Amino acid sequence: MTSESDSPDDLSFGLGLEEPPQPQKAAAAAQPYRVLARKYRPQSFEELIGQDAMVQTLGNAIRRDRLAHAFLMTGVRGVGKTSTARLIAKALNCIGPDGQGGPTISPCNVCEPCRAIAEGRHIDVVEMDAASHTGVDDVREIIEAVRYAAVSARYKIYIIDEVHMLSKNAFNALLKTLEEPPAHVKFLFATTEVNKVPITVLSRCQRFDLRRIPAEKLAEHFADVSRQEGVEVEPEALALIARAAEGSARDGLSILDQAIAHGAGGVTADQVRTMLGLSDRGAIRGLLGLLLAGDARGALAALKSQYELGVEPSAVLRGLLESVHGITRAKVGGSDDRALSAEERDAYATWSGGLSYAAIHRLWQLLLKGLSEVNSAPMPLEAAEMALLRVIHAAEMPDPGALLERLANGEAVSLQGRAAAAAPPAPPEAQGAASEASAELARSPQAASEPPPWEEAPAPATAAAAAEPAGPPRAPASYKDLVEALALNGKPHLAQQLHDFCGVIRYAPPEIAIRPVKPMSGDLIRELGAALHKLTGETWQVSAEDGPAEPTLLEQEKMAAEQERQDVLDSPLIKAAFEAFPGAELTGYTLDEQRSA
The missing domain is CATH 1.20.272.10 (Zinc Finger, Delta Prime; domain 3)
Incomplete structure (x- = not known):
């Protein structure tokens, strides 16, 4: 006979053998780690942050039995589009803990439909990724299946993620079913690029634009997640993560997950900056x-x-x-x-x-x-x-x-x-x-002696320049001299305008009146006044008038050149040359050359 102390379990302990693992402990040890973005996915509309307007609209629609047959959720990545679609699926199919409930904005998360939808195994809630199912054949399967009633749920729901990836033919094939689906079918679409969805599809859906989540709410959410995870995170670190998330809860939770792994039992702002490559x-x-x-x-x-x-x-x-x-x-x-x-x-x-x-x-x-x-x-x-x-x-x-x-x-x-x-x-x-x-x-020995490389060193003053007093510059004697002086003192464009298109009416320094022969820029007078002040050191009165004026300097030069040519043609030598050689032309000949000849 064996006593209780001699039972096999007691004998094993006496031999120093380890206790066999319990089934629950083994299952817990075998369960893989779930990233924060999946672990803290919202399971109710109360946990969905930053989308209060949409939640209020859906709540009123459910209470008043004004449910649309198709919903379109759009927004940037990580704001809760797919999570919202699953929450709507739970809200429509929830039967309550007692099995007698109806559609509600606050699903119980206890009944079998709620748990099956949350775990992605409900037979009447079909999720399809449009990025990998883009063709007409994929849509044809949906069209064929909607004719049959739901197996165990109140509504048969189709969640199509990234719906903008469907082909044009696939969208066209879905239009008729989307416009008049059976009463037991609901369509939930999610997309980040709503502009790529045809307008014919948009007009058949109730659209919800999910907003970027404010950084303040993200920081509060991340602080709550950190408390649940038992990790100390500095408030400044939470603010940095919220800023880096750019309104996306998923992005922020991924960064927080990485920061917790990066730190040693806690997360500091310096660690987050180092991890993200941010500047202090x-x-x-x-x-x-x-x-x-x-x-x-x-x-x-x-x-x-x-x-x-x-x-x-x-x-x-x-x-x-x-x-x-x-x-x-x-x-x-x-x-x-x-x-x-x-x-x-x-x-x-x-x-x-x-x-x-x-x-x-x-x-x-x-x-x-x-x-x-x-x-x-x-x-x-x-x-x-x-x-x-x-x-x-x-x-x-x-x-x-x-x-x-x-x-x-x-x-x-x-x-x-x-x-x-x-x-x-x-x-x-x-x-x-x-x-x-x-x-x-x-600390560099050159710091006190050398000027910065981007600054020009001042030119050394010569002894003659230092000894000679600088007197006030004098005004040019004539309008022509003034134009030449402007050209030589850094204003060639202004000088060219005055030379070609402006005739002088009155030139009495420090006063000048000109008449432009063509429309000129309104800044001409202002620019000329500033240039003359810089040139002479005096404040000039510059005006543009319509009175009689001398020809422009360009016109004067042309008239002088024409008069010189005529003088050459009138000379006896040139006349004799034309008589001796009929058809000859005068090219490159000046009055000075005639006199020297």
Whole structure:
């Protein structure tokens, strides 16, 4: 006889054998890992975030028994199109825990139809991927099957994902059935490119445009998922993931899944930046402060530092664009973005107070053009450096409207030092980043002696030039001399216009009146006044009038040339030559040549 202690189980324990695995434990150990995007797929309309308008419409339609026979869900990837289609299928076929329920906007997720639809095994809910079933034969199977009633559900439902991938013939084959389907059939379409769906199909469906999910709601959703997973994630890291998701819950959950695997028991903002190749927002604000201060060397050093940390130049420029956009929103008094840190909001408020709208818009356009060049350039880092230098030197230029006004008034305009004088004070953290970026270059022995390579060194002044006092320039003696002086002093195009198309009415420096012989640009008078002020140092009164004027200089030259030709033809020697050689022509002959002969 064997006692209870001598049972086979006890003997096995006594021999030191391991306990055989229990069936439930073995099944749990064998279950593969499910990614967060699948694990946290919404199972009810309450869990569907960011689509309140659609949920309200569907709820009212179900309560009032005004259900359409075809629904079309459209939107960007990851906003819940397929999930919404499955939720609608559950809402229409739910029978409740007691088996007596009807269509409801709040499916129970307990009854057999709800569980079968959630697990993708319900015989009356057919999902088809139009990307791999594009032909007429695939649609013909649906047309043949809709004639038969549902096997176990209230409605037979066909979910066609990426419906825009169906061929033209397949769409045409589906039209008649889609317009007048049997009462027990519902069609649910999902697509990311609704513009590719024929209008004949759109007109037969009730369309729902699923919106991008706001970053704030995504961050809250990701925080809830992190709590359920037992992972600590920094709020700033959640904000970064929500921004990178661009309104897509699936994309954000995939990034969060990767970030959890990347971290060691927790997820920090620095880990997310490293994983996504994002630039440190503090470093971006420091770089923007250097740009606004006109510190070219410091800006290049800051860009190089980010590049050495593995940040792509295009990511740096995108970060700068985001900062400029934040400054603009702060200037117009936009609502605070909760995804921004307190430091960012303070920095944007400080900069917005010192930058005009024109300066902000010009900065945006320059950075946007720079980003386009970086994305297409064979050398992205070099293209980014040139883009930043263009931003700095464009900032040194005065506003175009103010410049034209000053030139029209004959005022001298100096471009030196305007950027540094007009730049708003940088926030403390940006000033610290600027000093750190400049310190690296300051250690170089050439930093204090050599000018930057993009600036021209001033020409050395000669002793004679220093000794000779510079007197005020004198006005040209005649209109012809004035035109020649303009051509020699950097205004050849203006001189050509005055020479060919303008006759002088009155020339009494510092006053000139001209009469254009053809329509001219309205900027001619303004440009001439500015050029004359620069040439003579005086403010000229320039006007265009319709009174009698001398012929243009071009017309005078033509008349002089014709008179000279006539003088040559009237000379006795030329007349004798024509008489001796009938049919001869006069070419290349001048009056001076005749006299020398």
